[in-house]
Amino acid sequence: xxxxxxxxxxxxxxxxxxxxxxxxxxxxxxxxxxxxxxxxxxxxxxxxxxxxxxxxxxxxxxxxxxxxxxxxxxxxxxxxxxxxxxxxxxxxxxxxxxxxxxxxxxxxxxxxxxxxxxxxxxxxxxxxxxxxxxxxxxxxxxxxxxxxxxxxxxxxxxxxxxxxxxxxxxxxxxxxxxxxxxxxxxxxxxxxxxxxxxxxxxxxxxxxxxxxxxxxxxxxxxxxxxxxxxxxxxx
Numbered sequence: 001x002x003x004x005x006x007x008x009x010x011x012x013x014x015x016x017x018x019x020x021x022x023x024x025x026x027x028x029x030x031x032x033x034x035x036x037x038x039x040x041x042x043x044x045x046x047x048x049x050x051x052x053x054x055x056x057x058x059x060x061x062x063x064x065x066x067x068x069x070x071x072x073x074x075x076x077x078x079x080x081x082x083x084x085x086x087x088x089x090x091x092x093x094x095x096x097x098x099x100x101x102x103x104x105x106x107x108x109x110x111x112x113x114x115x116x117x118x119x120x121x122x123x124x125x126x127x128x129x130x131x132x133x134x135x136x137x138x139x140x141x142x143x144x145x146x147x148x149x150x151x152x153x154x155x156x157x158x159x160x161x162x163x164x165x166x167x168x169x170x171x172x173x174x175x176x177x178x179x180x181x182x183x184x185x186x187x188x189x190x191x192x193x194x195x196x197x198x199x200x201x202x203x204x205x206x207x208x209x210x211x212x213x214x215x216x217x218x219x220x221x222x223x224x225x226x227x228x229x230x231x232x233x234x235x
Contacts, residue, residue, distance in 0.1 A: 003029050004043070005193035013048075013135075016162050016169040018179035020222065021189030022229045027172045030194065031140055035061055047136070060132040064141040066125040068113040074120075075100070075109040078127040092131070099127045102164075103157060119150040126157060130165060137161055139171035143178070151178070158182055159206055176222050180215050181208050188222055191229050198225060 003026040011017050021027055032038040034045065036054030044051055047058050068077045075096060076083075082092040100106050103123045113121050122143065129137060142158070143151040159182060161167040173179050179186045186200040200218055202208075208215060 002193040003033075004195070006195045007043075009187065009196070011136075011168060011170050012184070013168050014162065014166055015185065016159075016171070016183045017185045017187060018171045018173055018183035019187050019189060020173060020176055020179050020226070021194065022191050022226055023174070024192065025189050025229075026192045026194040027189065028140060031061070031138055031172065034138065035059065055136060055138075058134055059136040059138050060129045060134045061138045062125055062129050062140070062142045064144050066113070066118075066121040068121055068124060068128075070113050073110050073112055074105065074116065074124045077113070078124055078131060081128060081131045096127060096131060099130055102160075103127060117150070118146050119154060122146065122154060123157060126161070130161075135166070135168055137167045137169050139169060141172055141174065144174070151175075155181060156207065163206075176219050176226075177210055180219060180222075181210065182206070186218075186222065188225050191232065197229070 009017075019027055019030075029038060033040050034055045036056040045054060046052065047055060052058070068074070069080075072080075075093075078096045078099070079092060097106075097109065100109055103126060105120060105123050105127070108116055108120060113124070116124075125142075139158070143154055146154070155178070158169075158171075162169055171179070171183070176186075180202065184202055186202065187196055188198045188200070189195070190197045200222070204212065204214070210216065210219070
Protein backbone atom coordinates (compact mmCIF):
# COMPACT_ATOMS: atom_id res chain seq x y z
CA UNK A 1 0.00 0.00 0.00
CA UNK A 2 1.30 3.46 -0.92
CA UNK A 3 1.52 5.61 2.22
CA UNK A 4 3.01 8.88 0.91
CA UNK A 5 2.75 10.49 -2.50
CA UNK A 6 4.30 13.79 -3.55
CA UNK A 7 5.01 14.54 0.12
CA UNK A 8 7.59 17.19 1.00
CA UNK A 9 7.85 18.81 4.42
CA UNK A 10 10.40 21.30 5.74
CA UNK A 11 10.37 21.79 9.52
CA UNK A 12 11.90 25.08 10.74
CA UNK A 13 14.60 24.77 13.36
CA UNK A 14 13.25 25.58 16.85
CA UNK A 15 9.77 25.65 15.30
CA UNK A 16 6.62 23.80 16.34
CA UNK A 17 4.87 22.05 13.44
CA UNK A 18 1.62 20.12 13.90
CA UNK A 19 0.25 17.53 11.47
CA UNK A 20 -3.51 16.94 11.39
CA UNK A 21 -5.28 14.53 9.08
CA UNK A 22 -8.01 11.92 8.84
CA UNK A 23 -7.65 8.70 10.85
CA UNK A 24 -5.73 6.10 8.90
CA UNK A 25 -4.12 8.58 6.51
CA UNK A 26 -0.60 7.43 7.44
CA UNK A 27 0.60 9.92 10.07
CA UNK A 28 2.02 7.32 12.48
CA UNK A 29 3.52 5.34 9.59
CA UNK A 30 5.22 8.57 8.50
CA UNK A 31 6.85 8.79 11.93
CA UNK A 32 7.89 5.14 11.61
CA UNK A 33 9.58 6.07 8.33
CA UNK A 34 11.32 9.04 9.92
CA UNK A 35 12.68 6.97 12.81
CA UNK A 36 13.71 3.99 10.68
CA UNK A 37 11.16 1.54 12.10
CA UNK A 38 9.86 1.16 8.53
CA UNK A 39 12.22 1.39 5.58
CA UNK A 40 11.46 3.84 2.77
CA UNK A 41 11.20 2.74 -0.85
CA UNK A 42 12.24 6.07 -2.31
CA UNK A 43 12.73 9.72 -1.35
CA UNK A 44 15.16 11.23 1.11
CA UNK A 45 15.43 12.65 4.61
CA UNK A 46 17.70 15.55 5.53
CA UNK A 47 18.61 16.91 8.94
CA UNK A 48 20.66 20.12 9.27
CA UNK A 49 21.55 19.98 5.55
CA UNK A 50 22.86 16.42 5.73
CA UNK A 51 21.27 13.41 4.04
CA UNK A 52 20.41 10.68 6.56
CA UNK A 53 18.80 7.25 6.24
CA UNK A 54 16.46 8.09 9.09
CA UNK A 55 16.18 10.30 12.16
CA UNK A 56 16.41 7.55 14.76
CA UNK A 57 19.77 8.76 15.98
CA UNK A 58 18.99 12.48 16.03
CA UNK A 59 15.39 12.64 17.30
CA UNK A 60 13.69 11.71 20.54
CA UNK A 61 10.24 10.22 20.16
CA UNK A 62 7.30 10.60 22.54
CA UNK A 63 4.32 8.40 21.76
CA UNK A 64 0.68 8.25 22.84
CA UNK A 65 1.46 5.96 25.78
CA UNK A 66 4.04 7.04 28.32
CA UNK A 67 5.81 3.64 28.07
CA UNK A 68 7.16 3.93 31.61
CA UNK A 69 8.37 0.68 33.14
CA UNK A 70 5.89 -0.05 35.95
CA UNK A 71 8.43 -1.60 38.31
CA UNK A 72 10.80 1.38 38.23
CA UNK A 73 10.40 4.69 40.05
CA UNK A 74 9.68 7.84 38.07
CA UNK A 75 13.28 8.94 38.57
CA UNK A 76 14.69 5.62 37.34
CA UNK A 77 12.38 5.74 34.33
CA UNK A 78 13.57 9.25 33.52
CA UNK A 79 17.21 8.18 33.75
CA UNK A 80 16.87 5.19 31.41
CA UNK A 81 18.25 7.05 28.35
CA UNK A 82 21.55 7.77 30.12
CA UNK A 83 21.84 4.50 32.08
CA UNK A 84 21.43 1.99 29.27
CA UNK A 85 24.80 0.34 28.86
CA UNK A 86 26.51 2.43 31.51
CA UNK A 87 26.48 3.08 35.21
CA UNK A 88 24.73 5.87 37.05
CA UNK A 89 26.23 9.35 36.70
CA UNK A 90 25.53 11.76 39.59
CA UNK A 91 25.50 14.69 37.17
CA UNK A 92 22.72 13.09 35.12
CA UNK A 93 20.71 12.42 38.26
CA UNK A 94 21.03 16.07 39.27
CA UNK A 95 19.91 17.14 35.81
CA UNK A 96 16.86 14.87 36.08
CA UNK A 97 16.03 16.26 39.54
CA UNK A 98 16.18 19.79 38.13
CA UNK A 99 13.79 18.76 35.35
CA UNK A 100 11.46 17.16 37.89
CA UNK A 101 11.36 20.48 39.74
CA UNK A 102 10.79 22.43 36.51
CA UNK A 103 7.95 20.19 35.36
CA UNK A 104 6.14 20.00 38.69
CA UNK A 105 7.22 16.50 39.75
CA UNK A 106 9.38 17.37 42.76
CA UNK A 107 8.60 15.02 45.63
CA UNK A 108 7.42 12.21 43.37
CA UNK A 109 10.82 10.93 42.26
CA UNK A 110 10.47 7.67 44.22
CA UNK A 111 6.90 6.87 43.20
CA UNK A 112 6.21 4.07 40.73
CA UNK A 113 4.02 4.95 37.69
CA UNK A 114 0.96 3.11 39.03
CA UNK A 115 0.82 5.43 42.04
CA UNK A 116 0.62 8.74 40.16
CA UNK A 117 -1.82 10.34 37.74
CA UNK A 118 -1.71 10.08 33.95
CA UNK A 119 -0.59 13.68 33.75
CA UNK A 120 2.33 13.02 36.07
CA UNK A 121 3.34 9.97 34.03
CA UNK A 122 3.37 12.07 30.87
CA UNK A 123 5.46 14.73 32.62
CA UNK A 124 7.91 12.00 33.55
CA UNK A 125 7.92 10.84 29.91
CA UNK A 126 8.79 14.42 28.94
CA UNK A 127 11.69 14.43 31.41
CA UNK A 128 12.90 11.17 29.86
CA UNK A 129 12.59 12.76 26.40
CA UNK A 130 14.72 15.71 27.51
CA UNK A 131 17.35 13.39 28.96
CA UNK A 132 18.08 12.20 25.40
CA UNK A 133 19.43 15.71 24.68
CA UNK A 134 18.34 15.62 21.05
CA UNK A 135 17.25 18.78 19.32
CA UNK A 136 14.41 17.24 17.30
CA UNK A 137 11.39 15.89 19.20
CA UNK A 138 8.70 13.82 17.48
CA UNK A 139 5.39 13.86 19.35
CA UNK A 140 2.79 11.27 18.33
CA UNK A 141 -0.50 12.26 20.03
CA UNK A 142 1.41 12.77 23.31
CA UNK A 143 -1.65 13.88 25.30
CA UNK A 144 -4.41 11.84 23.66
CA UNK A 145 -4.77 9.37 26.56
CA UNK A 146 -5.47 12.15 29.07
CA UNK A 147 -8.68 13.89 30.08
CA UNK A 148 -9.39 17.36 28.67
CA UNK A 149 -8.43 19.27 31.82
CA UNK A 150 -5.11 17.45 32.20
CA UNK A 151 -4.37 17.88 28.50
CA UNK A 152 -4.85 21.62 28.76
CA UNK A 153 -2.61 21.84 31.81
CA UNK A 154 0.16 20.09 29.88
CA UNK A 155 -0.01 22.42 26.88
CA UNK A 156 2.27 24.86 28.69
CA UNK A 157 4.72 22.02 29.38
CA UNK A 158 4.90 21.14 25.68
CA UNK A 159 5.52 24.80 24.87
CA UNK A 160 8.46 24.75 27.28
CA UNK A 161 10.17 22.22 24.99
CA UNK A 162 10.34 24.94 22.35
CA UNK A 163 10.72 28.13 24.34
CA UNK A 164 12.99 27.06 27.20
CA UNK A 165 14.72 23.92 25.93
CA UNK A 166 15.03 25.14 22.31
CA UNK A 167 13.70 21.97 20.72
CA UNK A 168 12.39 21.57 17.18
CA UNK A 169 8.97 19.94 17.48
CA UNK A 170 6.96 17.89 15.00
CA UNK A 171 3.64 16.73 16.44
CA UNK A 172 0.83 14.49 15.21
CA UNK A 173 -2.56 15.31 16.68
CA UNK A 174 -6.22 14.64 15.94
CA UNK A 175 -7.15 17.65 18.08
CA UNK A 176 -7.39 20.69 15.80
CA UNK A 177 -7.69 23.07 18.76
CA UNK A 178 -4.52 21.62 20.29
CA UNK A 179 -2.67 22.18 17.02
CA UNK A 180 -3.86 25.78 16.76
CA UNK A 181 -3.00 26.59 20.37
CA UNK A 182 0.52 25.15 20.27
CA UNK A 183 1.96 25.17 16.77
CA UNK A 184 3.66 27.77 14.60
CA UNK A 185 2.40 25.92 11.54
CA UNK A 186 -0.49 23.50 11.10
CA UNK A 187 -0.23 21.11 8.16
CA UNK A 188 -3.50 19.54 6.98
CA UNK A 189 -3.06 16.12 5.36
CA UNK A 190 -5.10 14.15 2.86
CA UNK A 191 -6.29 10.58 3.03
CA UNK A 192 -3.76 7.91 2.01
CA UNK A 193 -1.65 8.10 0.00
CA UNK A 194 -0.87 11.02 2.27
CA UNK A 195 0.09 14.40 0.90
CA UNK A 196 -0.22 17.98 2.11
CA UNK A 197 -3.60 19.56 1.43
CA UNK A 198 -3.01 22.95 3.04
CA UNK A 199 -0.70 24.75 5.47
CA UNK A 200 -1.57 27.42 8.01
CA UNK A 201 1.07 29.71 9.50
CA UNK A 202 0.22 31.08 12.94
CA UNK A 203 1.91 34.27 14.07
CA UNK A 204 -0.14 35.23 17.13
CA UNK A 205 1.80 35.07 20.42
CA UNK A 206 1.56 32.11 22.77
CA UNK A 207 -0.14 31.12 24.97
CA UNK A 208 -3.25 31.40 22.81
CA UNK A 209 -6.93 31.04 23.61
CA UNK A 210 -9.61 29.51 21.42
CA UNK A 211 -11.77 32.57 22.00
CA UNK A 212 -9.63 34.30 19.35
CA UNK A 213 -11.94 34.85 16.32
CA UNK A 214 -9.11 34.11 13.89
CA UNK A 215 -8.42 30.75 15.54
CA UNK A 216 -12.12 29.90 15.57
CA UNK A 217 -12.40 30.63 11.85
CA UNK A 218 -9.24 28.62 11.13
CA UNK A 219 -10.55 25.69 13.16
CA UNK A 220 -13.82 25.64 11.22
CA UNK A 221 -11.95 25.75 7.92
CA UNK A 222 -9.65 22.87 8.90
CA UNK A 223 -12.57 20.76 10.14
CA UNK A 224 -14.38 21.34 6.83
CA UNK A 225 -11.29 20.20 4.93
CA UNK A 226 -10.96 17.07 7.06
CA UNK A 227 -14.65 16.30 6.55
CA UNK A 228 -14.17 16.65 2.78
CA UNK A 229 -11.36 14.13 2.97
CA UNK A 230 -13.57 11.70 4.86
CA UNK A 231 -16.44 12.19 2.39
CA UNK A 232 -14.09 11.64 -0.54
CA UNK A 233 -12.79 8.42 1.02
CA UNK A 234 -16.36 7.16 1.51
CA UNK A 235 -17.20 7.52 -2.21
